[in-house]
Amino acid sequence: MAEVKVKLQPPDADPVEIENRIIELCHQFPxxxxxxxIQNEMPHIEAQQRAVAINRLLSMGQLDLLRSNTGLLxxxxxxxxxxxxxxxxxxxxxxxNQEKLVYQIIEDAGxxxxxxxDIRYKSNLPLxxxxxxxxxxxxxxxxKAVKSVAASKKKVYMLYNLQPDRSVTGGAWYSDQxxxxxxxxxxxxQCFKFLQTKAExxxxxxxxxxxxRNSSFASSxxxxxYICELGIxxxxxxxxxxETILNTLIYDGKVEMTIIAxxxxxxxxxxxxxxxxxxxxxxxxxxxxxxxPCGLCPVFDDCHEGGEISPSNCIYxxxxxxx
Amino acid sequence: xxxxxxxLCSLLLQEHFGEIVEKIGVHLIRxxxxxxxxxxxxxxxxxxxxxxxLCVLIQHNLVTYQVHKRGTVEYEAQCxxxxxxxxxxxxxxxxxxxxxxxxxxxxEELLLNGKMTMSALVKRVADRLTETMExxxxxxxxxxxxxxxxxxxxxxxxxxxxxxxxxxxxxxPPQPAPTLVINENDMYLVPKLSLIGKGKRRRSSxxxxxxEPKAKRLKHSTxxxxxxxxxxxxxxxxxxxxxxxxxxxxxxxxxxxxxxQTSSEIVRTMLRMSEITTPSGAPFTQPLSSNEIFRSLPxxxxxxxxxxxxxLTLLADDPLEFVGKSxxxxxxxxxxxLHKVLxxxxxxxxxxxxxxxxxSRCARIFRLVLQKKHLEQKQVEDxxxxxxxxxxxxxxKMLSENFILLQEIPKTPDHAPSRTFYLYTVNIxxxxxxxxxxxxxxxANLIERRQFETKENKRLxxxxxxxxxxxxxxxxxxxxxxxxxEIEEMITAPERQQIETLKRNVNKLDASEIQVDxxxxxxxSYIESNTxxx
Numbered sequence: 001m002a003e004v005k006v007k008l009q010p011p012d013a014d015p016v017e018i019e020n021r022i023i024e025l026c027h028q029f030p031x032x033x034x035x036x037x038i039q040n041e042m043p044h045i046e047a048q049q050r051a052v053a054i055n056r057l058l059s060m061g062q063l064d065l066l067r068s069n070t071g072l073l074x075x076x077x078x079x080x081x082x083x084x085x086x087x088x089x090x091x092x093x094x095x096x097n098q099e100k101l102v103y104q105i106i107e108d109a110g111x112x113x114x115x116x117x118d119i120r121y122k123s124n125l126p127l128x129x130x131x132x133x134x135x136x137x138x139x140x141x142x143x144k145a146v147k148s149v150a151a152s153k154k155k156v157y158m159l160y161n162l163q164p165d166r167s168v169t170g171g172a173w174y175s176d177q178x179x180x181x182x183x184x185x186x187x188x189x190q191c192f193k194f195l196q197t198k199a200e201x202x203x204x205x206x207x208x209x210x211x212x213r214n215s216s217f218a219s220s221x222x223x224x225x226y227i228c229e230l231g232i233x234x235x236x237x238x239x240x241x242x243e244t245i246l247n248t249l250i251y252d253g254k255v256e257m258t259i260i261a262x263x264x265x266x267x268x269x270x271x272x273x274x275x276x277x278x279x280x281x282x283x284x285x286x287x288x289x290x291x292x293p294c295g296l297c298p299v300f301d302d303c304h305e306g307g308e309i310s311p312s313n314c315i316y317x318x319x320x321x322x323x
Numbered sequence: 324x325x326x327x328x329x330x331l332c333s334l335l336l337q338e339h340f341g342e343i344v345e346k347i348g349v350h351l352i353r354x355x356x357x358x359x360x361x362x363x364x365x366x367x368x369x370x371x372x373x374x375x376x377l378c379v380l381i382q383h384n385l386v387t388y389q390v391h392k393r394g395t396v397e398y399e400a401q402c403x404x405x406x407x408x409x410x411x412x413x414x415x416x417x418x419x420x421x422x423x424x425x426x427x428x429x430x431e432e433l434l435l436n437g438k439m440t441m442s443a444l445v446k447r448v449a450d451r452l453t454e455t456m457e458x459x460x461x462x463x464x465x466x467x468x469x470x471x472x473x474x475x476x477x478x479x480x481x482x483x484x485x486x487x488x489x490x491x492x493x494x495x496p497p498q499p500a501p502t503l504v505i506n507e508n509d510m511y512l513v514p515k516l517s518l519i520g521k522g523k524r525r526r527s528s529x530x531x532x533x534x535e536p537k538a539k540r541l542k543h544s545t546x547x548x549x550x551x552x553x554x555x556x557x558x559x560x561x562x563x564x565x566x567x568x569x570x571x572x573x574x575x576x577x578x579x580x581x582x583x584q585t586s587s588e589i590v591r592t593m594l595r596m597s598e599i600t601t602p603s604g605a606p607f608t609q610p611l612s613s614n615e616i617f618r619s620l621p622x623x624x625x626x627x628x629x630x631x632x633x634x635l636t637l638l639a640d641d642p643l644e645f646v647g648k649s650x651x652x653x654x655x656x657x658x659x660x661l662h663k664v665l666x667x668x669x670x671x672x673x674x675x676x677x678x679x680x681x682x683s684r685c686a687r688i689f690r691l692v693l694q695k696k697h698l699e700q701k702q703v704e705d706x707x708x709x710x711x712x713x714x715x716x717x718x719x720k721m722l723s724e725n726f727i728l729l730q731e732i733p734k735t736p737d738h739a740p741s742r743t744f745y746l747y748t749v750n751i752x753x754x755x756x757x758x759x760x761x762x763x764x765x766x767a768n769l770i771e772r773r774q775f776e777t778k779e780n781k782r783l784x785x786x787x788x789x790x791x792x793x794x795x796x797x798x799x800x801x802x803x804x805x806x807x808x809e810i811e812e813m814i815t816a817p818e819r820q821q822i823e824t825l826k827r828n829v830n831k832l833d834a835s836e837i838q839v840d841x842x843x844x845x846x847x848s849y850i851e852s853n854t855x856x857x
Contacts, residue, residue, distance in 0.1 A: 209637055244706075247706065251694070252686070281580045283580050285580075286675050287675045288840070289676060289838075289839050292765055292769060294764070296679060300761065311767075312775040
């Protein structure tokens with residue numbers, strides 16, 4: 001007589017029950033549970049059923065799969081993440097895992113965006129696949145492409161509703177990938193005029209030199225307030241923007257800067273120090289060499305006596321002598 | 324010596340001394356130290372002429388000699404001293420501002436004659452001054468000597484090295500050339516002379532047709548005099564001291580430009596106090612206490628001690644770092660940081676050249692790279708707020724003119740360009756040298772142009788000179804107005820115009836030579852201070 005092996009079906013072998021039990025366990029151990037723990041909890045469930053349950057939970061996005069040095073960990077996903085993910089799931093019910101992966105990578109890049117080649121590296125998918133997926137996602141209005149100002153051919157992808165970061169668009173000085181030179185020039189001149197008038201009033205006050213000098217300084221905060229009140233800028237400018245403009249004035253040799261220690265509470269101080277700017281004059285007048293034609297001559301190296309170009313027949317000199 | 328310097332030296336020698344001296348001088352610059360025979364042979368001039376030329380050059384301190392072991396004497400040209408000839412007008416002008424006309428003439432005579440004894444110098448200057456004074460007045464020797472003594476006290480003139488006294492007592496064959504020594508302490512010691520006399524006016528009425536009787540008369544008068552008491556003690560102009568003065572002037576004007584008048588006066592006082600105590604190549608002046616400075620301020624300035632202290636503190640705290648505080652005794656000890664000053668002035672010169680040649684945006688980039696030392700292309704664009712294309716263009720232009728250098732930092736051993744960092748940097752010393760070379764060539768160009776202009780209009784100039792001589796002689800013999808008119812009309816109006824233009828052009832070229840020389844001075848001082856430090 002053949003023995004019929006009867007597989008005893010454990011009472012709670014219902015897949016949904018298994019999943020709920022696993023989720024409860026995960027809530028008990030928020031740091032994650034290993035496979036071993038699940039096995040201990042529910043010894044009567046076979047490995048295959050366990051695996052099926054875990055896979056379903058993973059695909060539904062309720063569990064996170066992590067790797068630790070002991071093995072694999074399953075962790076409950078945070079309720080915060082569960083929100084948009086469920087939203088996303090509802091949208092992407094029809095898409096496959098590859099798209100989900102790509103979307104995940106783009107989301108991780110935050111508001112700096114990520115380049116298509118980097119997506120390829122991270123996901124290990126072939127180029128053609130990536131392109132198809134990206135086009136798909138763009139048409140579903142989940143991601144957008146932003147042209148980077150640094151390399152005009154490069155396009156970075158980021159989530160649709162995110163604001164691109166300053167480093168990508170160039171901040172206040174770029175409008176649609178174009179560097180606004182005139183805007184910068186105007187700001188430059190305005191800041192310089194402000195500092196110049198301040199220095200002049202200080203000089204004319206004729207008080208003792210310490211006060212005179214201190215009153216000729218203007219902090220970056222003051223300049224920022226002045227520019228904001230002038231209202232010449234359509235874009236909102238921050239104090240750092242004004243400081244970059246003032247730095248260009250320093251490189252023009254028209255302004256000098258000192259840093260003083262300031263109390264934390266004072267207006268305009270950053271990390272306990274303030275930057276002060278002052279208009280200055282150059283220390284020497286234009287030097288002697290540039291007052292002669294030779295100093296500015298573009299063909300200086302070709303000039304020698306007896307040649308085509310020589311001091312005797314130099315046209316620049318002739319013109320200069322006629323002044 | 325570079326080609327440009329040799330060209331400039333040859334032009335200067337030719338203008339001041341003539342063809343033969345120029346030939347010998349240039350030959351010596353080109354070939355270094357040579358004995359007499361070799362010079363005569365190589366330049367194909369007779370030994371006599373070579374001797375005379377060398378005499379002139381040695382008299383003016385442009386050539387030195389050295390006795391070698393085998394008994395030959397070799398002559399060497401001092402190229403840097405030759406280039407100073409360009410600066411003579413500036414020296415004379417300085418003497419004029421400090422010591423008025425007497426000082427001006429003293430320094431002028433000394434520079435034109437190389438070396439002179441005090442008595443001869445005083446006499447000649449007195450004669451010259453007397454000529455320019457009104458009828459009946461003469462210049463007293465005493466006044467001229469007192470100015471001379473003041474010049475010696477402030478070290479503007481110094482004694483020339485003398486023949487060492489021990490040589491004559493040595494037995495054996497006489498040396499082919501004397502060795503000259505001078506004691507440090509004696510360099511500014513004025514011999515006790517009692518020069519009594521007045522300047523003689525050279526009256527033009529005694530100017531006979533033949534100069535013979537006058538020459539005889541002069542010889543007769545000099546024979547009557549006793550031998551000159553200070554024979555053998557020769558004086559020369561101390562160019563280093565003049566350079567120190569120019570440098571001080573530059574410092575004071577820089578401080579006045581950056582701060583205000585009072586601060587520059589304080590700095591001037593400090594420099595004046597350390598004029599004699601600080602050697603010329605020192606990086607710092609001697610420390611001066613605030614009390615001393617207060618006492619030495621010029622009497623016109625009545626500022627209180629506290630205000631002075633405030634000014635000194637401000638000067639010491641200024642980002643320029645011209646003045647430094649070295650201690651607190653005596654109310655605060657302050658020094659002037661001379662090397663830093665020269666560096667700042669040279670940097671300012673470079674920046675001004677870049678600005679005038681390439682534009683203010685290039686100057687912005689130049690100053691940016693100067694401050695940040697090393698920058699990448701992208702960083703330059705970001706900091707300077709200049710669009711990328713223009714920034715690139717400007718950087719490459721400055722690179723081609725050698726104001727900016729490129730430093731490569733490879734990431735991989737094979738120096739592949741795509742994996743290398745390229746950093747822009749400025750090396751002030753090499754840029755200064757490059758600019759100095761350009762200055763020399765510019766001055767040579769200006770001198771050549773001036774000579775060309777004069778040569779072009781030579782005929783006209785000679786004609787005008789003849790006409791002037793005729794008029795002068797006719798005026799002396801008492802001619803009528805009508806005759807004078809006639810002679811003057813020999814020069815037509817357009818010709819007169821041409822002469823005017825020529826005069827104006829020559830003056831302009833002369834003035835610009837002196838202006839370029841100012842730049843040369845700043846750059847040379849900076850290079851010298853840097854190489855000495857190394």
